[in-house]
Amino acid sequence: MNNGAEDVGVRYDEVKERIAAAASRSGRSPESIYLVAVTKNATPAQVRILHRKGHSDFGESRMQHFVRMASQIDDFRSRQRELHGDLDLPESIRWHFIGHLQRNKVRRVLGSARLVHSIDSLKLAEEVHALHKGDAPAAEILVQVNVSGERGKFGVAPAAAGHLVDQVRTMLGVRVRGLMCMAPLSEDADAARPVFTRAREIFDDIRKSTGDSTFDLLSMGMSNDYEVAIECGANIVRVGTAIFGNSAAEVVDAAAMNGEPLAEDEIDEACC
Secondary structure: OOHHHHHHHHHHHHHHHHHHHHHHHOOOHHHHHHHEEEEOOHHHHHHHHHHHOOOOOEEOOOOOHHHHHHHHHHHHHHHHHHHHOOOOOOOOOOOOOOOHHHHHHHHHHOEEEEEEEEEHHHHHHHHHHHOOOOOOOOOOEEEHHHHHHHHOOOEEEEHHHHHHHHHHHHOEEEEEEEEOOOOOOOOHHHHHHHHHHHHHHHHHHHHHHHHHOOOOOOOOOOOOOOOHHHHHOOEEEOOOOOHHOOHHHHHHHHHOOOOOOOOOOHHHHHHH
């Protein structure tokens, strides 16, 4: 796959078309699906191309890259505003943190993130809550659920997801908006369907039991399986490789060829 900046817009349009088709198959409008463009393999120039096309939602799985990219794009927006006044750009940019989050990194991530997808423990949620100040808006988060039950995969067990959501809902500094899950990596996108279907069931059960209309986001599906995820009910998909190139997939291939296990954060990044 050519990773040149000039090809990013074309691949982005192709992904949007596939999202629209998957939404139609599931009886929903394309506008109801949020595409988070994962910037792990992107250059700032490529992110600017998508932003100029009107895209607002971007995501990162690595804290340092997340903070750096968010800062660079914010600087770009400020410079453009100074030079050109009113811009033909989205009113805002929404940054999503989608990787495993360590408690000692929470403060830095919350400074830029509109939505954190990967809260998987009460202690982590309490750290987010502890950083809330006064009348500031509550931090918006998703609870990550290990639906597939894979060993070494981050996420709360499905049976414990509802209890964790109930605990987080008592925290004034945290607003739980929904769930996030990852399916096992597979070349067969349809192999993810049972995982996504179960995640949707858990999501629906929690939404019904809480009666909370703001519990309305289900983040699942990446470059290899986002269409299946939408068919199963996702309204957020996290797509990087299909837009920005396939260097992350090459990490997986190289490790497999060498018989080397991947660390969890490498798997998270490689699967977007």
